[in-house]
Structures are given as structure tokens and as C-alpha cells.
Amino acid sequence: MVRKGGTRERVYEYVRKRILEGTPPTVREVQRELGFRAVQSAQEHLDALVASGRLEKVGRVSRGYRLPGSIGTASFVPLLGSVQAGELSEAIENLDAYVAVDHDFGDRRGFALRVRGDSMIDAGILPGDIVIVCEQPHAENGEVVVALVDDEATVKRLRIRDGRVELHPENRSYPVIVPADPLRILGRVVEVRRYLESDIRPV
Amino acid sequence: MVRKGGTRERVYEYVRKRILEGTPPTVREVQRELGFRAVQSAQEHLDALVASGRLEKVGRVSRGYRLPGSIGTASFVPLLGSVQAGELSEAIENLDAYVAVDHDFGDRRGFALRVRGDSMIDAGILPGDIVIVCEQPHAENGEVVVALVDDEATVKRLRIRDGRVELHPENRSYPVIVPADPLRILGRVVEVRRYLESDIRPV
DNA sequence: TACTAAATCAGACAAATGTCGGGTATACTT
DNA sequence: AAGTATACCCGACATTTGTCTGATTTAGTA
CATH class of the missing domain: 1.10.10.10 (Winged helix-like DNA-binding domain superfamily/Winged helix DNA-binding domain)
Known part of the structure; x- marks a missing residue:
């Protein structure tokens, strides 16, 4: 032997x-x-x-x-082009593009969202980037979240000051958003991605 | 029926x-x-x-x-903490962490690399980010590449001016690198990733 | 009605596949 | 020397699985 x-x-x-x-x-x-x-x-x-x-x-x-x-069992989360109002579930249902993730969402669902605008550019989140989101209704101070502002999903950093909730862009050209109504949080951003060349290949 | x-x-x-x-x-x-x-x-x-x-x-x-x-067959590429000299193959052999990618590398191999330093911060590539690289010895003008500079892997944008190869950081604090010897390109960056919370789970 | 194509069903076979009981050889321990 | 554990082997069995041939049903059409 x-x-x-x-x-x-x-x-x-x-x-x-x-x-x-x-x-x-x-x-x-x-x-x-x-x-x-x-x-x-x-x-x-x-x-x-x-x-x-x-x-x-x-x-x-x-x-x-x-x-x-x-581990090693990559899963796929749906890529949503845009999310509006409360139609998150429906938006997920209809989508036909998926991205591979190795993140473990536990009991929660995950989804991906393409970022519009440059309001988070100082955090290294550029227009066209894709954020991987863990769906959850709450988030903690300092976390980057996807929230509904004016019936449209937006990516901002959550700040809680004196018990007041604020959405902070990371770009001096944009103002801090102080929601009047109770803020609707869609999820917490757990990953940021940028595909430098090829398009996302629909799965 | x-x-x-x-x-x-x-x-x-x-x-x-x-x-x-x-x-x-x-x-x-x-x-x-x-x-x-x-x-x-x-x-x-x-x-x-x-x-x-x-x-x-x-x-x-x-x-x-x-x-x-x-499509849908996510593969895993090895995550290299650092790459030095010509030991790319060996570095890949020994690694024990993988990240899931849905990129198609064709005949080529892919690997992932953790970025050190802030020399590409204006391109939205922050320290600690992970770049997904397609292993290839050549690249074209304007592409982000991983190249060997002083026997260490570095991420820069490739510029070709008047037939001369230059490595451009995207941070005004850093100088343009004009390699004396023929530049050794390890690969082309096809994706940038940032994990906001959880560590990369080793596969 | 007769014809056609698609969808489904019925039954079966060979190969692939997970599993098991028992055997042999080697090294190590007591 | 006897016992024990490990690694490997042989042969076999029951399911699972891919595949095939042929029949039946259904819907549409000439």
C-alpha cells in the first residue's frame, strides 16, 4: 500500500x-x-x-x-428592476432574472435590486449596482436599508436620532429624508455588487 | 381535463x-x-x-x-487573500474559501481577491471589497485588471497611451504606475462585491 | 365521419444506484 | 500469540432510474 x-x-x-x-x-x-x-x-x-x-x-x-x-449550495434570489408601493411579493413573482448568492437568509427571503441614482455614491454604491437584500421590516441604526419613499424603493442608510428615523444618503448633494409617515422598510442590504461587463444573465 | x-x-x-x-x-x-x-x-x-x-x-x-x-448552475471560485509573485496556481490550490458566482468564465478560470487599500475608491471599489477576476494574460484599454506590481497583486485600471501601458488608480492621492518591465496581468475584474455584514462563509 | 396530432397511460426492461453480509490483508496493540 | 482496527475487496440484492413499445383518450380538423 x-x-x-x-x-x-x-x-x-x-x-x-x-x-x-x-x-x-x-x-x-x-x-x-x-x-x-x-x-x-x-x-x-x-x-x-x-x-x-x-x-x-x-x-x-x-x-x-x-x-x-x-454551504456550497448557492441559492438564487430574484432580481427586481424596480419596486413600488407594497407590491413586493408580486414583483418577485413575475421576475425572470436571478442572481446567485451564497448568503444565508435564514427564515427570511432575499431579493436583489438594481440601484438607481447616485445618492449612495460616497458609500461606494454606484448607479446600476445591484444590492442583495434580506427582507425584513426593521433595521438598526447605521444599517443600509431598502425603504419605500413616495411609493418607490430607495437605498439609504438608516439613522435613528433622538428616537426619530432618518434616511441618510451618502452624497452631499442629497438631503436627509425625514419620513412623515411611519417608514416602511423592505429589507436590509447585505451585499453590494457591480457587474463590470456582462449583463446579468437571466436564470 | x-x-x-x-x-x-x-x-x-x-x-x-x-x-x-x-x-x-x-x-x-x-x-x-x-x-x-x-x-x-x-x-x-x-x-x-x-x-x-x-x-x-x-x-x-x-x-x-x-x-x-x-445558467443557474452557480459555480464557486476560490477566494485568495493575497497573491504574490507567480504563485497564482498554488495560491488557488491551497485556499479553503469560495464564493458563489453566476459568471461564465468559458475556458478560463476565475478567482476572487480581497482588495487592499483605497487606490480605486473613486471607482467605487473600497478596501475590503472582493473582486471577481477572470484569469487572462491580456486586457484592453480601460478595463480594470489585477496585475503584479512589485511581486504583489494590485487592482488598477489599465490605460494604453501611445502604445505604453499604464496602471491608473482611481484616487487622486495615488500616482499612475508606469511599469518598467513588461506588465504581468493576472486577470480582468468582471465583478465587484461588498459584503456588508456577514463574513464570507468558507466552502 | 374519418383522420391526425398531442397528451396521457400501461407495462416492461436494462442499467444505474444504494445498501448489505462477509472475506482478506496489514498494521498496531495487548 | 491473540486481539483489534483499518482499509480494501467480492458478490449480491432491492430500488431507483432512464428508456422503450404500444395502447388509450382527447381535441382539433379536413
């Missing part, structure tokens, strides 16, 4: 690579890749990897191996 | 949903979901969807349905 200690690692590396590529391998594909003459050899390595928590397994279905903790 | 015209669409929606969730369905899973009493019913819808180009199929393996054009 020339290489013994490294076999387990090679199995893991191969499975991980296949999962990240989008197609978890079958047990026999692992067997062939590693050169085992018995299925059981691959199976035992996989079992051991699952037992040690480095892999997870969903039922006894084919290609059922995953990376733990939903 | 109450709903007939919509069945094809329902099959497509289901398959797409499953693919985006990371696990393409088997033919019989489609059958069960749609309530068909025959496998063939699901099979024919799938064949039709493939024939019309709305789905793609890889060989006669299980769970072999994909969205066309590698």
Missing part, C-alpha cells in the same frame, strides 16, 4: 469538487475516480466523511451528498 | 425550481409532483422542454437536467 493516509482526503476533495460543480457524484463514480475495485471501499470512505461531519447526506437517493450547513 | 395547456409550464417551473435548489429531479420525481400516472408523461414533457431549448440534458445519467447555457 503506497498511499494510505491520503485516500480519505482524496475522496473528500473529489466529492467536494463535484458538489461545487453542481453534480454530486454517485458512490460508484467515487469508486471509479479513486480506482477502487469494490463499491464498498468508496462507500466506507463516504460514510466516514459523513460520520465526521465533513459531508452530509440526504436520504438514500442518488447523488445525495452535500457540503454541511447549506 | 381541467388544466391542459399549463401542464408543460408546470413541469418547467418545477424542474427549474429543483435545479435552482441544487438538486435536479429524476423523471419519476417529476411524474409524482405533477400527478402523472405514467412515467412516460413526465418523460415526454421533459423531452419537449429539451427539444425547445428550455432545458438541457447531460447524458443518460440520473438527475441530468440543467438550465441552458450553464
Whole structure:
């Protein structure tokens, strides 16, 4: 036996690579890749990897191996061109473009929004950028949020001064917004993206 | 038969949903979901969807349905904390963090790099931002590139003036870099990202 | 009505696939 | 020497899965 200690690692590396590529391998594909003459050899390595928590397994279905903790399972969130009034759900329903995210939204939903205007340019958020948003009705002081102002979604930094809620643009040319009505927050921005060349490819 | 015209669409929606969730369905899973009493019913819808180009199929393996054009098949690129000298390949080998991208790199490889310094701040690239890079040895005038300067990777905009190559920061506090030796370009920046809260989750 | 095309169903087969019981060899421990 | 754990192998079985042939139903049309 020339290489013994490294076999387990090679199995893991191969499975991980296949999962990240989008197609978890079958047990026999692992067997062939590693050169085992018995299925059981691959199976035992996989079992051991699952037992040690480095892999997870969903039922006894084919290609059922995953990376733990939903890691590596990129999800897609809908890209909304614009959001108006309270039609967030409807806007999400009708959209046909998605962007891949590796963010974990937990119980909440996520969506993406294309930024209009340069009111956040000093925060490095340029017109045309895409923000990834975690849908939630509340946010804390200092967080960048998507809020409804005049029935249109806008990206601003939330400030709370003396118990009063303000929306601060990060551009000296724009005024601070002090909402008269209770502010409707659509979500909190968790990521900013800029595609420098290719368009977003609709999924 | 109450709903007939919509069945094809329902099959497509289901398959797409499953693919985006990371696990393409088997033919019989489609059958069960749609309530068909025959496998063939699901099979024919799938064949039709493939024939019309709305789905793609890889060989006669299980769970072999994909969205066309590698769309929806998010891949992961390695996140490099720093790149020095010519050790790009080695740096990629050793990394343990990945970020999900929906960019299509074609034949080329992609990687991600954390930006140091504020030399590109006027281009909306802040310190700590992550750039997604398409590995390529050449770039065109005006493109943002990752290049080796003093054996360290740096992000700058490439300018070609009178046949001379220059690296322009987008921050008036920094000088234009005019490389003495032939410039070594690691790749072209195709995307800029900023995670506002959570750390990158290692994959 | 007769014809046609599409959709669905019925049944089946071969290959792929997950799983299991038991065997062999090696290294290490007691 | 005996025991034990690990890694690997052999053969096999039941499901799952992709695929095929043919029949039935339904809707539309000449």
C-alpha cells in the first residue's frame, strides 16, 4: 500500500469538487475516480466523511451528498428592476432574472435590486449596482436599508436620532429624508455588487 | 381535463425550481409532483422542454437536467487573500474559501481577491471589497485588471497611451504606475462585491 | 365521419444506484 | 500469540432510474 493516509482526503476533495460543480457524484463514480475495485471501499470512505461531519447526506437517493450547513449550495434570489408601493411579493413573482448568492437568509427571503441614482455614491454604491437584500421590516441604526419613499424603493442608510428615523444618503448633494409617515422598510442590504461587463444573465 | 395547456409550464417551473435548489429531479420525481400516472408523461414533457431549448440534458445519467447555457448552475471560485509573485496556481490550490458566482468564465478560470487599500475608491471599489477576476494574460484599454506590481497583486485600471501601458488608480492621492518591465496581468475584474455584514462563509 | 396530432397511460426492461453480509490483508496493540 | 482496527475487496440484492413499445383518450380538423 503506497498511499494510505491520503485516500480519505482524496475522496473528500473529489466529492467536494463535484458538489461545487453542481453534480454530486454517485458512490460508484467515487469508486471509479479513486480506482477502487469494490463499491464498498468508496462507500466506507463516504460514510466516514459523513460520520465526521465533513459531508452530509440526504436520504438514500442518488447523488445525495452535500457540503454541511447549506454551504456550497448557492441559492438564487430574484432580481427586481424596480419596486413600488407594497407590491413586493408580486414583483418577485413575475421576475425572470436571478442572481446567485451564497448568503444565508435564514427564515427570511432575499431579493436583489438594481440601484438607481447616485445618492449612495460616497458609500461606494454606484448607479446600476445591484444590492442583495434580506427582507425584513426593521433595521438598526447605521444599517443600509431598502425603504419605500413616495411609493418607490430607495437605498439609504438608516439613522435613528433622538428616537426619530432618518434616511441618510451618502452624497452631499442629497438631503436627509425625514419620513412623515411611519417608514416602511423592505429589507436590509447585505451585499453590494457591480457587474463590470456582462449583463446579468437571466436564470 | 381541467388544466391542459399549463401542464408543460408546470413541469418547467418545477424542474427549474429543483435545479435552482441544487438538486435536479429524476423523471419519476417529476411524474409524482405533477400527478402523472405514467412515467412516460413526465418523460415526454421533459423531452419537449429539451427539444425547445428550455432545458438541457447531460447524458443518460440520473438527475441530468440543467438550465441552458450553464445558467443557474452557480459555480464557486476560490477566494485568495493575497497573491504574490507567480504563485497564482498554488495560491488557488491551497485556499479553503469560495464564493458563489453566476459568471461564465468559458475556458478560463476565475478567482476572487480581497482588495487592499483605497487606490480605486473613486471607482467605487473600497478596501475590503472582493473582486471577481477572470484569469487572462491580456486586457484592453480601460478595463480594470489585477496585475503584479512589485511581486504583489494590485487592482488598477489599465490605460494604453501611445502604445505604453499604464496602471491608473482611481484616487487622486495615488500616482499612475508606469511599469518598467513588461506588465504581468493576472486577470480582468468582471465583478465587484461588498459584503456588508456577514463574513464570507468558507466552502 | 374519418383522420391526425398531442397528451396521457400501461407495462416492461436494462442499467444505474444504494445498501448489505462477509472475506482478506496489514498494521498496531495487548 | 491473540486481539483489534483499518482499509480494501467480492458478490449480491432491492430500488431507483432512464428508456422503450404500444395502447388509450382527447381535441382539433379536413
